[in-house]
Amino acid sequence: MKASVVIIDYKRKKYILDALQSIKNQKGIDLNDIEVIVVKYYQDEKIDNYIKENFPNHKIINLDPNDPDHYVGRTFSEGIKAASNNLIFLLEDDDMFTENKISRIFEIVKKIKNYDEYLIIHKFIVTDESLKKLEYIERKDGSVVLNINNRIITLKYNNSSIILHVKDKNKLIDYLRKICYVADQALVCYFNKRIIKIDEPLTYYRRHEENVSGSKFDRKKLELELQDYQHIYEKTKCKNQIDGIIIYKIRLNILYNANYKISLKEYMEYLLLFDKSYIRRLLRIILYKLFKNYLKRRYMGKIYITDLNIQNT
DSSP, X not given: OOEEEEEEEOSOOSSHHHHHHHHHTOSSSOXXXXXXXXXXXXXXXXXXXXXXXXXXXXXXXXXXXXOSOOOHHHHHHHHHHHOOSSEEEEEETTOEEOTTHHHHHHHHHTTOOSOSSEEEEEEEEEEOTTOOBOOOEEOTTSOEEEEETTEEEEEOOOGGGEEEEOSOHHHHHHHHTTOSSOHHHHHHHHHTTOEEEEEEEEEEEEOOGGGOGGGEEOHHHHHXXXXXXXXXXXXXXXXXXXXXXXXXXXXXXXHHOOOOOOOHHHHHHHHTOOSTTHHHHHHHHHHXXXXXXXXXXXXXXXXXXXXOOSOOO
């Protein structure tokens, strides 16, 4: 069986050799069957030589570091476009595969007969920068909750825990290219009911200072994430994306005195999502409508906020 592995690296260079080595160290496979595609925003002779020396089947894509469109969706889409195989593993530069990941996925793929296109997603092991496993609580839905510097963080998806089997690459590329940040959720919604969940941890997800940007709320980032959720919802009609749309409109309006309108239809769809988070959603709307100052203090006490053009209250 053959597969492509798309590795994306921004401008860090710090971790990518670990990611590459985790592919080289795979057990039970022939590296000649693995196409390694590295998409990065820099040129580095040491890294390029490592790729050329260790992977007989490789592609190196160096994107313009000054290109303003250097977001996750665009970067992954460039790698997917270059992939020669239908089976595509995703890997971010600061994560790593477990030694049996590719061989285990090969075993699973051989048994899949019903779909031409599907997504496989599996659990992950959360580590610190030095790859020491962090303590966390694992929920029944596969998400994990951990405490980092007295801040509670919930992680549900991870790009490096996603494997794609794609038939129509052009359609997927066009959709994914418009995603700035939430590529994992975009992919889960895109494949919708064609998702195979694996109850095994096959990726090391490394937490470090450079990937905690999700807790730093500058206005541009919030607006781009709102655009992501709106794009996903428009293209896939994935109902749970209305949750992201409402949350980000509220955050922008509360923190930056923005004027993002929340329509009656959006409120209704938001409150008609009957799941275990229903009470939390209802409470959020009550706070937004009746206790905005309290909600503002709550946001500002729990997150890092940059470029904040309002006064604290």
